[in-house]
Amino acid sequence: MTINPLKRFFAVLPTSTNDPEQTHSALEAAGVPVSFADCRNCPNPCSDGHEEYPQRIASTIDTTSEMLGSVKPYRRQVVISTGKSDWEHSVTDTRGSLASYLSTIAGGAPTTVTAASEPVTPSTPTPQTPTNSIAGIFKDSETHTVSILNGSHDTLSKDYDYETVLVFPDYKVVTEVPRSLDGARELWRNSVNPSISRPGSTSEMSMVKSWVIPYTCVILICSHRTRDARCAIAAPKLEHGTYTLLVNPLIQIVHTNRSSPLSAFSATLQNEGWDVHTQLDDPSGSPLESYPDGSEKETELNRRLQDLNDSVPKRALILKTSHIGGHKYAGNVIIYMPQGAGVWYGRVSTHEVEPIVHTTILGGQILPPLLRGGVNLARPDCKRLNDW
Numbered sequence: 001m002t003i004n005p006l007k008r009f010f011a012v013l014p015t016s017t018n019d020p021e022q023t024h025s026a027l028e029a030a031g032v033p034v035s036f037a038d039c040r041n042c043p044n045p046c047s048d049g050h051e052e053y054p055q056r057i058a059s060t061i062d063t064t065s066e067m068l069g070s071v072k073p074y075r076r077q078v079v080i081s082t083g084k085s086d087w088e089h090s091v092t093d094t095r096g097s098l099a100s101y102l103s104t105i106a107g108g109a110p111t112t113v114t115a116a117s118e119p120v121t122p123s124t125p126t127p128q129t130p131t132n133s134i135a136g137i138f139k140d141s142e143t144h145t146v147s148i149l150n151g152s153h154d155t156l157s158k159d160y161d162y163e164t165v166l167v168f169p170d171y172k173v174v175t176e177v178p179r180s181l182d183g184a185r186e187l188w189r190n191s192v193n194p195s196i197s198r199p200g201s202t203s204e205m206s207m208v209k210s211w212v213i214p215y216t217c218v219i220l221i222c223s224h225r226t227r228d229a230r231c232a233i234a235a236p237k238l239e240h241g242t243y244t245l246l247v248n249p250l251i252q253i254v255h256t257n258r259s260s261p262l263s264a265f266s267a268t269l270q271n272e273g274w275d276v277h278t279q280l281d282d283p284s285g286s287p288l289e290s291y292p293d294g295s296e297k298e299t300e301l302n303r304r305l306q307d308l309n310d311s312v313p314k315r316a317l318i319l320k321t322s323h324i325g326g327h328k329y330a331g332n333v334i335i336y337m338p339q340g341a342g343v344w345y346g347r348v349s350t351h352e353v354e355p356i357v358h359t360t361i362l363g364g365q366i367l368p369p370l371l372r373g374g375v376n377l378a379r380p381d382c383k384r385l386n387d388w
Contacts, residue, residue: 023068023368030134031380035365037358040351050263050350051241057233062328067346069135070326071373073143075194077342078102078187079151079166079220081280085320086225086232091150098163098177099148101184102192106146109193136373140169140340144194152223152320153280164280166213166319167191169340169375170198171305173283174210183208198340199288199297211283212304212338216274216314217361219265220334223320227327234331235320237350239278240266263350265318268357275315305338306388316361326372335360341385344372360385 027034042048052058080091080098088094092103156164156175165174165187177187190208191200200210221239225232241264266276285304291297324332329346333356336342343360345352347370359365364384366377379385 020369026134027366027368030137031378032137033365033379033382033384034368035359037355037367039355039367039369041354042351046351051237053233053349057230061230061330061347063347067329067372069373071136071344073138074145074147075140075143076192077147077149077168078192079149079321081153081155081164082150083154085152085223087150087322089226091322092148098179098184099150101181102148102187105184105188137377138375140375146192146194150322156280156282168336169342171213171336171338172210173213174208177208199301206289209287209289211287214281214283215317216308216311217316218336219316219318220321222324222332224323227323230327230330231332238265238331238348238353239318240264263353265353268354269316273313275313277317280317308338329372337386339386339388340376342375344374345370346372
């Protein structure tokens with residue numbers, strides 16, 4: 001019997017290794033666009049003025065164990081509008097929340113649902129990850145799991161009893177979702193059910209509406225303080241840096257100063273000419289439900305997704321989210337792209353932000369030392385994750 005060379009390669013690959021070159025080679029062999037670029041451009045210790053985490057936090061971050069493989073595969077990940085940056089311990093246990101209702105619907109379906117990447121007993125077995133893959137690197141089609149998160153974005157609805165939900169890696173925003181069991185059921189049927197394709201349901205009668213997310217990339221940063229303080233401390237520093245009030249006692253002027261402006265995602269992307277939002281903009285054009293024909297809807301979806309690459313200026317959305325798992329690897333960041341890729345990075349500090357922006361968001365390549373895993377990262381026919 002002839003053994004597939006790729007299977008032979010992974011059969012001898014250690015399940016845990018901190019050897020950067022070996023990890024790089026394994027990812028490259030799996031078709032993941034990778035880079036040998038440094039994860040930080042500043043000296044260690046830093047003399048560039050990057051904002052540090054407090055020592056009490058930095059000392060508790062796991063900097064030695066293998067991170068790659070610490071992401072559990074999922075078919076879809078939803079991020080529900082709450083306008084908050086902290087939540088109760090388990091968002092799916094919060095009574096009256098859309099997360100709770102959606103968990104109930106998912107629990108009765110032949111799928112697996114997870115909150116904060118922690119598995120609930122599935123109704124049916126989840127498809128097995130192929131043996132020739134790297135742990136933590138998966139295709140969305142390889143599992144039926146649904147991950148449910150809360151997000152810091154406000155609802156776009158004028159009625160605050162209706163939520164706005166982001167669906168990844170589909171890269172869609174679903175609006176007018178009632179915060180009820182019926183609303184969760186409709187959201188599931190329209191865009192979340194693992195059995196439906198990326199364009200979603202073809203029903204014209206849906207009470208919810210969906211669009212392409214109107215940004216060139218979406219950055220999710222875990223900020224769930226109730227679960228663990230490490231991500232809560234890291235998130236605002238990674239998002240926008242720290243603002244301090246400075247007072248000149250001679251002329252009695254109070255002004256705001258941003259610490260290390262290029263150490264946060266917002267300022268670094270703005271320095272590259274991007275517009276950066278921390279609240280979701282209203283999507284434009286007609287909803288995808290205006291295209292009931294399946295093939296027509298898919299064509300329109302793909303057109304809108306590809307148009308995002310041509311937008312000037314490019315735009316990024318940065319949101320804080322509930323627990324995604326792996327607080328010991330704070331800061332935890334997920335970067336989603338219209339092409340369908342989702343990159344999970346851990347141990348992200350302000351020192352790594354600029355290389356992440358330049359190498360991954362702009363360059364479309366992975367920085368292996370920071371990688372926890374990701375969805376749809378294997379793209380053998382592409383040099384970059386943001387290629388079509």
